Amino acid sequence: MKSLPRLRHLATLAAASLLSLTARAADTIKVGEFACLTGKDATFGQSQHKGILLALEELNAAGGVLGRKLEVISEDNQSKSGESATVAKKLLSRDKVIAILGEVTSGRTLEVAPLAQSAKIPLIASGATNPAVTQKGDYVFRVCFIDDFQGTVMAKFALTDLKAKKVATLTSVSSAYSVGLAKYFKETFVAGGGTVVAEQKFSEGDKDFRAQLTAIKAANVDAIFIPGYYTEAALVARQARSLGLTMPLFGGDGWESEKLLEIGGEALNGSYYSTHFTPENKEPAVATFVKKFKARWKNETPDAYAALGYDALYILVDAIKRSGVTAGPKLRDAIAATRNFSGASGITTLDKDRNASKPATIIAVKGGKLQFHKTVAP
């Protein structure tokens, strides 16, 4: 009989500790993140994740927001289509996050946008540039430029810098990003007096592009526009060079990855791509970010998606501070009202369509290295 009170004591203790656990968990503000941490586009997700973690650690070290600490719950979609919706449902229904950050690719962000919209939970995309993303609803935002702008920039670049009159495009038909970017590129390029003489296509995950490149070779073009992601772009470059195609290759922000040069090697020399960010930018906010990022991640140089991920969390927290709430239309309105926010990727101002308008940076590949070429203002 003696053990009974002790048991009861234990039970109360357990209950108390359980209560305190839930109480502590409720104290944090939960933010969801979905990213392609593994799979074909893994460097996108890894960069975004490292940027967000850096922002999180800084914010919590400074005491969090509204007196509460932040917590980021990250989910991996393995670069696969279909996975993002699954992990987003988990974040929304089980973790009850107050906002979702991600992703870099448009196709996978488009999967999550309707879910976030119907749950009235803000979604802040880091690198999804396809215009359709924020058209899914007024709870969907992005901190990067859109492909109308990027396509125009690259078309003008091809006409003036590359002096190209005839180009070929090699588009991934199963990627919303690729199809959109190719379309906007063509519109401006043709309006500027150029012609797109060959429009070749492939699907995500393809590895053999020799057939398309042989057809492009027969069309005799000045340059090839490849609006795809880095794995494909690098393989295309290698196969193009091995088929004797020596003209410049150029693409969009999908090329932004440390793996681009690793896979493509020398074949990429003489190529160009547009992106959101360059670590060579001398603006104080950018320079500080580069320094902090290197200190946190073993001297790794941040890329565009690290900077955009970092900014996405800071912009959310900035909106929480200004509105004083962590949910509902007030938070949404506060995010939408982001103006002249100075962050890692430069100045962010969200327009009425919840898109950021930012300058595009053009990077050149020369001698096996990435070099800053120029910046084009919106």
Added chain:
Amino acid sequence: MSEFLQQLLNGLSLGAIYALIALGYTMVYGVLRFINFAHSDVFMVGAFIGYYLGKLVPENTVWGGLVVLLAAMIGCAVLGMVIERLAYRPLRGAATLNVLITAIGVSLLLEYSGQVFFGATPRTFPAVFPSSNYSFGSLVISSNQILVIVVAALLMVALQLIVYRTKIGTAMRAVSLNPKAAQLVGVNNDVVISFTFGLGSALAGAGGILYALNYPSIDPLMGVMPGLKAFVAAVLGGIGNIPGAALGGLLLGTVETFVNGSQWSTYKDAIAFAILIIILLFRPAGLLGKFTVEKV
């Protein structure tokens, strides 16, 4: 014209890889009458063996490349025999459907344990063979493409010799014809089946290296699509028939390349598979397969 020849060349080098993988499917089918779905993942393991070994041997040397190729073939042969011993042999005599489902299970096991051990992030395959490009007029061929075609051709000839000119090859054909009768005349079925798996898997390992040399971004799921295409190639040529698998692989690779280079490239797989359906409608046993009537 030169575009046509270039596409033909591209198609043949892609088809040669399909053919190498298809041979493994067809050999196992010929002996055991079941499709070894794990075959395409043995192909993936071959590429990864090459990836890790390629870092140890000096880059861009012929002997280094041959060492990697040989090691991948041996490694895959061992893996194939282990899979057969652990997963398929206990099911010998069970319904074909059970073995088939086990094969799918082994395939998924290899793919997802590959993601655990190798990581799901694509790796860049090292340049183990020296590479250069040769041009004949406007026709360009890379040494890797030549390598694929030559190695594939050599291995196919070697396979044909093994099956038709050696004792173990005769035993393989005997088991294929009638396993019980083969056992009665003193053939050790287990040894023959094990050997068949080893041989088929070695070809898959070679295919993995050759594929990775031409498309140097490898990941644990890289075997899925080539495996599916090679399976189709094996059926197209007549499953169980060795020259048929080679023919099917070359045909599929060439058709795919020509469609890819045309304006209908979006429908690449649809067209390739439509051709498969049409051929099978007219020749149900495949191009070189013999249609046998089941005797009651």
